[in-house]
């Protein structure tokens with residue numbers, strides 16, 4: 001795998017593009033472990049975002065029924081098409097945040113870290129069975145943080161509302177070429193059963209977590225403009241914000257169920273309307 005990677009790099013005189021997060025995995029064991037974790041079999045349709053030079057795509061193609069690989073770098077798309085002859089891989093050239101994702105049931109990727117957040121939110125709004133993803137370590141830690149943890153954030157809450165996330169392995173910088181400036185980690189994501197998933201009002205979650213260390217009532221007062229409320233309206237609603245469920249708790253202590261209670265109260269009081277979900 002390593003030899004193949006470097007022979008392609010020399011052949012095409014490739015200079016990894018840092019802006020596209022091009023840090024290629026060079027440890028075959030990590031690739032194998034992630035494919036095992038995803039329990040990939042020929043029944044699976046796997047989505048990979050950012051195949052790079054194919055270090056993950058190649059073994060995936062040998063196990064999965066079908067692999068869709070979305071790659072933004074046109075030069076890399078060309079190289080992949082020339083160098084590999086995978087019968088069951090469809091390479092989709094384009095930005096993973098813009099192209100329409102195909103149907104898939106598993107996702108396995110070493111993601112470009114600059115799009116980790118939108119990719120995660122997009123994934124959480126899809127039906128899938130299991131995702132095994134490599135993220136920047138701090139991002140992975142935030143994904144799995146529990147209510148009350150010091151790094152519990154909007155991301156932690158939104159992940160917890162829809163899925164079970166587990167950080168299963170930390171990866172040092174030496175596992176990639178070129179060596180990145182940050183450590184990484186593998187996260188396994190499994191959607192919760194539909195009856196346990198919670199759809200939260202995105203604007204409310206954003207408004208609350210704008211002031212994650214404040215109490216709920218203080219955060220609501222400070223971020224009321226994000227809910228489309230004028231200053232006068234906020235003054236009028238002071239009493240309502242004080243009566244809100246969990247009003248004296250800190251925002252970073254709230255579970256998705258707590259936020260849902262707050263949302264339902266605010267709806268009942270006519271402060272917010274529908275429940276826009278994330279894109």
Ligand SMILES: C[S@@+](CC[C@H](N)C(=O)[O-])C[C@H]1O[C@@H](n2cnc3c(N)ncnc32)[C@H](O)[C@@H]1O
Nearest residue numbers: 020024025050051052071072073095096110112
């Ligand atoms: C961290 S590298 C991973 C490459 C390969 N999977 C590996 O592990 O060696 C990320 C890859 O994502 C591609 N990429 C960056 N931004 C992207 C985007 N918005 N959509 C699709 N691919 C993207 C990069 O060109 C690069 O090939």
